[in-house]
Amino acid sequence: MQTQLGDSRSGKLNENLLGFGRALRRVGIPVDSLKISLSLQALQLIDIKEREDCRAALFSVIVGRYKDRQVFNDLFDLYFKDPNLENKLLGLMLPRNQEKPTHRKKNDRARESLQLFNTEQLNGPKNAQKIELDASMTLSDSDRLKNADFNTLSHIEYQLVENLARQIPIYFPKILSRRYQVSNVGSKLAFQKILQQASRLDGDPIQIFRQLRKKTSLPLLILVDISGSMERYARLLLSFLHASTKTHPQTEVFSFGTSLTHLSSSFKVRDTDKMLIAINQDIHDFAGGTKLGTCLKKLNKEYQHLCVGKRTVVLLITDALDTGPIDVLQTELQKLKSSTRSILWLNPLMRYEAFEPIASGPTTVSKVCSKMLAIHNLTSLEQLSEHLKTLLN
Amino acid sequence: MIQWLDILSSKVFNSVDEVIVALKNEGYFADRALATSVFLALKLKRPLLLEGEPGVGKTELSKALARALERVLLRLQCYDGLDQREAMYEWNYTAQLLHVKVAQGGDQDDVLKEIYQRRYLISRPLLQAIECSKPGAVLLIDEIDRADEPFEAYLLEYLAEYQITIPELGTIQAQTTPITILTSNRTRELNDAIKRRCLYHWLDYPSRKRELEILQVMLPNAPEKLTAQIALFVSRLRESSVREQFTRAPGIAESIEWAKALIAMDTLVIDPEIVHDTAGILFKQRDDISSLNAQLVTDLLTPELI
Numbered sequence: 001m002q003t004q005l006g007d008s009r010s011g012k013l014n015e016n017l018l019g020f021g022r023a024l025r026r027v028g029i030p031v032d033s034l035k036i037s038l039s040l041q042a043l044q045l046i047d048i049k050e051r052e053d054c055r056a057a058l059f060s061v062i063v064g065r066y067k068d069r070q071v072f073n074d075l076f077d078l079y080f081k082d083p084n085l086e087n088k089l090l091g092l093m094l095p096r097n098q099e100k101p102t103h104r105k106k107n108d109r110a111r112e113s114l115q116l117f118n119t120e121q122l123n124g125p126k127n128a129q130k131i132e133l134d135a136s137m138t139l140s141d142s143d144r145l146k147n148a149d150f151n152t153l154s155h156i157e158y159q160l161v162e163n164l165a166r167q168i169p170i171y172f173p174k175i176l177s178r179r180y181q182v183s184n185v186g187s188k189l190a191f192q193k194i195l196q197q198a199s200r201l202d203g204d205p206i207q208i209f210r211q212l213r214k215k216t217s218l219p220l221l222i223l224v225d226i227s228g229s230m231e232r233y234a235r236l237l238l239s240f241l242h243a244s245t246k247t248h249p250q251t252e253v254f255s256f257g258t259s260l261t262h263l264s265s266s267f268k269v270r271d272t273d274k275m276l277i278a279i280n281q282d283i284h285d286f287a288g289g290t291k292l293g294t295c296l297k298k299l300n301k302e303y304q305h306l307c308v309g310k311r312t313v314v315l316l317i318t319d320a321l322d323t324g325p326i327d328v329l330q331t332e333l334q335k336l337k338s339s340t341r342s343i344l345w346l347n348p349l350m351r352y353e354a355f356e357p358i359a360s361g362p363t364t365v366s367k368v369c370s371k372m373l374a375i376h377n378l379t380s381l382e383q384l385s386e387h388l389k390t391l392l393n
Numbered sequence: 394m395i396q397w398l399d400i401l402s403s404k405v406f407n408s409v410d411e412v413i414v415a416l417k418n419e420g421y422f423a424d425r426a427l428a429t430s431v432f433l434a435l436k437l438k439r440p441l442l443l444e445g446e447p448g449v450g451k452t453e454l455s456k457a458l459a460r461a462l463e464r465v466l467l468r469l470q471c472y473d474g475l476d477q478r479e480a481m482y483e484w485n486y487t488a489q490l491l492h493v494k495v496a497q498g499g500d501q502d503d504v505l506k507e508i509y510q511r512r513y514l515i516s517r518p519l520l521q522a523i524e525c526s527k528p529g530a531v532l533l534i535d536e537i538d539r540a541d542e543p544f545e546a547y548l549l550e551y552l553a554e555y556q557i558t559i560p561e562l563g564t565i566q567a568q569t570t571p572i573t574i575l576t577s578n579r580t581r582e583l584n585d586a587i588k589r590r591c592l593y594h595w596l597d598y599p600s601r602k603r604e605l606e607i608l609q610v611m612l613p614n615a616p617e618k619l620t621a622q623i624a625l626f627v628s629r630l631r632e633s634s635v636r637e638q639f640t641r642a643p644g645i646a647e648s649i650e651w652a653k654a655l656i657a658m659d660t661l662v663i664d665p666e667i668v669h670d671t672a673g674i675l676f677k678q679r680d681d682i683s684s685l686n687a688q689l690v691t692d693l694l695t696p697e698l699i
Contacts, residue, residue: 056426064588178474203493
């Protein structure tokens with residue numbers, strides 16, 4: 001029986017399917033052996049001579065994500081024409097590592113910590129003397145750093161502050177979920193528990209157990225401005241938020257400058273330094289202008305599904321010095337507001353005590369946001385957690 | 394003998410074409426890819442996960458399938474906070490308490506055994522589907538993306554083994570495999586564990602020809618010219634260049650509603666004015682309605698050059 005998939009009597013079908021599965025895996029579609037065996041069964045059920053039926057059958061069994069549809073179709077066309085051709089093409093498409101294997105780079109933070117240790121050992125006594133001299137005249141170093149604006153720091157200070165920022169805890173307030181847990185207080189009776197007890201005591205429920213709604217955290221949507229004026233704040237705040245939202249279940253991150261970039265997958269990297277490197281590779285419009293309006297438009301349109309249920313809290317990190325059309329910004333911000341719980345504007349321009357949103361961009365943003373919070377130095381980051389608590393409860 | 398009768402009475406499809414025809418008889422026009430997925434879901438006894446834009450006929454499919462297979466349709470509408478008690482089973486606590494009260498003075502272990510019997514169990518859609526007698530049921534788990542993530546975990550055992558384990562009672566296994574269809578509007582990505590257990594199909598908007606067929610079947614009284622014009626107009630609205638201007642393109646459900654409205658208004662030919670008056674049926678967002686300006690409507694209504 002000669003078919004498009006080869007001769008089934010001599011077992012070509014199995015081989016072909018295996019090969020196809022491997023090819024799919026290489027382009028990033030998850031295929032496990034269960035799926036391969038299922039697809040083999042599926043192909044035996046349908047008319048294998050019908051190419052489109054085969055395609056539909058394999059798609060239905062193997063693919064589980066909408067976004068994989070195009071890739072699957074392309075690869076199906078390629079593979080079931082001439083498997084060798086596909087291999088060659090794939091070989092051309094795949095990035096090849098030309099370099100010789102080198103020793104794995106040590107973790108950056110580990111190296112830094114080693115460096116710090118070495119320099120401390122070398123310069124230890126000198127530094128100690130210096131501090132002694134300074135102490136009589138000025139604030140201590142850590143106090144100065146705490147209140148220094150991120151933008152005014154030298155390179156080394158910036159690194160230090162970044163590390164300090166990572167240690168600041170932030171408590172996101174929790175809301176009541178729709179799920180219940182047994183407790184001694186609460187408005188609902190926990191029948192199962194009461195019954196368990198009553199059945200042991202001749203049907204007399206002595207203690208009344210109740211149910212209380214469990215607490216759950218709100219989904220977070222972080223929008224970070226990466227335009228020229230925000231460059232330094234963006235990096236620092238990203239590492240701060242990364243460290244503080246590690247245990248937070250739903251966090252989505254986007255950067256915006258001239259275009260919108262979805263950073264959530266890079267943000268999931270556990271190590272903060274590696275996360276920053278990954279994000280660097282994702283973003284292509286670093287230190288450009290700001291087109292908040294058009295970026296929000298894209299967000300509202302393509303990522304609408306992230307703000308389901310009006311529970312999301314948006315952290316908008318920007319100075320709102322927008323260069324795009326203001327009416328677009330206004331409508332898109334309103335849209336975002338209507339689909340989320342609250343928008344908090346984290347504004348580094350609040351470093352100026354007399355800051356007032358006067359320019360058209362900041363005015364528009366401040367009208368929509370529930371609160372404007374300062375984030376220009378470590379002290380303000382420490383206060384952030386308190387603000388969140390009062391604002392969201 | 395009885396087994397033979399069962400096989401004869403329960404409907405079985407033997408090919409993809411049979412699925413297409415059977416669904417068509419029930420007023421559902423499935424394209425070949427969808428029919429293949431349905432056929433495989435039936436043959437391989439796997440749940441089928443349908444994703445697609447709202448109003449492309451995900452829910453309708455299960456209704457039509459239930460009718461075609463002469464099975465009961467059980468429906469579980471998902472929502473945030475849906476839990477095991479509403480989806481699978483619940484103990485009838487009041488009856489149990491009464492039983493305990495009546496049996497006062499008896500042996501405690503016996504009482505405990507007695508109150509956890511099947512008769513004190515209230516079954517909900519999932520358990521109903523499992524316990525459904527031949528020819529079995531079609532279970533529709535509608536809009537599963539609306540339920541929260543913990544709920545998906547409840548489903549896993551059912552989806553993989555068609556069984557439910559009740560700690561007090563034991564495992565209840567399905568006698569006849571219920572046909573399970575899950576639908577999702579993709580407001581969030583489902584867990585991989587769910588997806589692994591299901592066959593998957595992405596339902597797209599229908600082609601113009603198919604939409605015309607649907608309209609003609611649903612509205613047999615409609616003038617042919619009108620339905621053709623509706624199908625053309627709606628399919629043009631869904632073309633990528635036009636669609637970008639709207640937050641959501643109208644689905645089949647909307648075009649059927651629109652056609653009904655136009656017939657009710659005794660319309661013979663669509664003109665821009667009528668589109669303007671009835672735009673609220675096609676689009677449900679103020680922005681979308683205002684994007685549908687006179688110029689665009691005129692462009693979309695121009696007949697095709699043949």
